[in-house]
Amino acid sequence: MLPDLASLRVMQAWNLPESPGQFVWGEVPDPQAGPGQVRVKVRASALNHMDLWLTTGLPKPPSFPHVPGNDVAGVVETLGEGVTRFAIGDEVVINTALVPESALERGLDSVLDPKMRLLGEHCWGGHGEFCVVAAHQLEFKPKNRTWAEVASYPVCTTTAWRLLRRARLAPGETVLITGIGGGVATAAMQLALHLGARVFVTSRDPAKRARAVELGAEGAFDSKGPYPISADVVVDSIGPATWEYSVRTLRHGGRMCVCGGTSGPKVELNLPRLFFKQLDILGASCGSQEEFRYVTSLMEEGLPVVLDEILPLSEFPRALDRLRTASQLGKVVLEHPE
Structure with a gap:
């Protein structure tokens, strides 16, 4: 090799x-x-x-x-x-x-x-x-x-595709993508739109939020949260800084797709929320x-x-x-x- x-x-x-x-x-x-x-x-x-x-x-x-x-x-x-x-x-x-x-x-x-x-x-x-x-x-x-x-x-589009494929993303479902701007997040937005999903994004940067909407996102929120939607799938590359709000966004049976941790390597997981809402947590690189x-x-x-x-x-x-x-x-x- x-x-x-x-x-x-x-x-x-x-x-x-x-x-x-x-x-x-x-x-x-x-x-x-x-x-x-x-x-x-x-x-x-x-x-x-x-x-x-x-x-x-x-x-x-x-x-x-x-x-x-x-x-x-x-x-x-x-x-x-x-x-x-x-x-x-x-x-x-x-x-x-x-x-x-x-x-x-x-x-x-x-x-x-x-x-x-x-x-x-x-x-x-x-x-x-x-x-x-x-x-x-x-x-x-x-x-x-x-x-x-x-x-x-x-790197980015292949990672995003592996996550969304494993998350069983279907047309009409709602996707939240945190930290729009990074390669995987941006590729996930393009793939989700290609698959017919409703796409929402987050960013601390107003210009990035506006640009994401220009590219097809239905809405964009400040990453500091909370996020006023319910999502079938979340694609997260930020980690602990947004984890709580991201998980709260998920509907019953929702899927959390993790591809990074720009704000740190560790998060707290509320186990009752995980099993009562029957959530999936997926990772890919x-x-x-x-x-x-x-x-x-x-x-x-x-x-x-x-x-x-x-x-x-x-x-x-x-x-x-x-x-x-x-x-x-x-x-x-x-x-x-x-």
């Missing part, structure tokens, strides 16, 4: 020399494709909070230097021995959840394999010239979509190859994505600052030189 770094060749990449620490631009060993692997010339990569967390040492990369970047799309540059599905020059996008090929037999639950690793966390990611992964992690780039659009969806393939098909059919800003790869530090201040609504994407 890790690229072969034995070659003396080098590439240019944003990399972390140590952690805690700061990213620097410079030469790192050039990863080569081994058996069953594909080397991709990166055309676009997108930011995630993982890029910030790595600089704090939580999580700490397995080795240094470390190249970040969870969301990656590009062009096949080299094929490892035994790769037959792809050809040099194919335009592709990479699933962030890396698993052994044998895990694909688990279908929708391949992401639950104990050996699952995240691109850009446990191994080198895409904020550099090249990225090497196993061929079974690739899907063909959706037609008629830009590189920036394609790089925006592997990324998704299976089968789910990723389905989301890729939705992208090809025209599923909207929300891009906050598109910057050149050289402006990665500026992009990090935008993420750090939670200023974005949608994905911040880096375009790479051809």
Whole structure:
């Protein structure tokens, strides 16, 4: 799963020399494709909070230097021995959840394999010239979509789809999405609207609330609560700061979908409310190859994505600052030189 770094060749990449620490631009060993692997010339990569967390040492990369970047799309540059599905020059996008090929037999639950690793966390990611992964992690780039659009969806839209699929979201049901602005929250809004749900969102930022309504949300509330609706499904990425109001919003038989905890790692759970209201609590981070393939098909059919800003790869530090201040609504994407 890790690229072969034995070659003396080098590439240019944003990399972390140590952690805690700061990213620097410079030469790192050039990863080569081994058996069953594909080397991709990166055309676009997108930011995630993982890029910030790595600089704090939580999580700490397995080795240094470390190249970040969870969301990656590009062009096949080299094929490892035994790769037959792809050809040099194919335009592709990479699933962030890396698993052994044998895990694909688990279908929708391949992401639950104990050996699952995240691109850009446990191994080198895409904020550099090249990225090497196993061929079974690739899907063909959706037609008629830009590189920036394609790089925006592997983490957030796949995670959102896995949550909403497991939550059995049906047309006409009501969804509350907390903390609109983040990648998964924004993708969940677009997917819920696509599925025919009524969508409401929360944010501390009046401008983000207004923008969400422009994008199709039926209503938007201040995240400090309370929220004047009843919901079948809540998609929460905030955690303890909004948990009580979010759970109170759920109807009997409601489903709480958790994809983050920006306000902290621990919440209090009222057990009688859980069992008397017969609530489900679901969590997800990324998704299976089968789910990723389905989301890729939705992208090809025209599923909207929300891009906050598109910057050149050289402006990665500026992009990090935008993420750090939670200023974005949608994905911040880096375009790479051809």
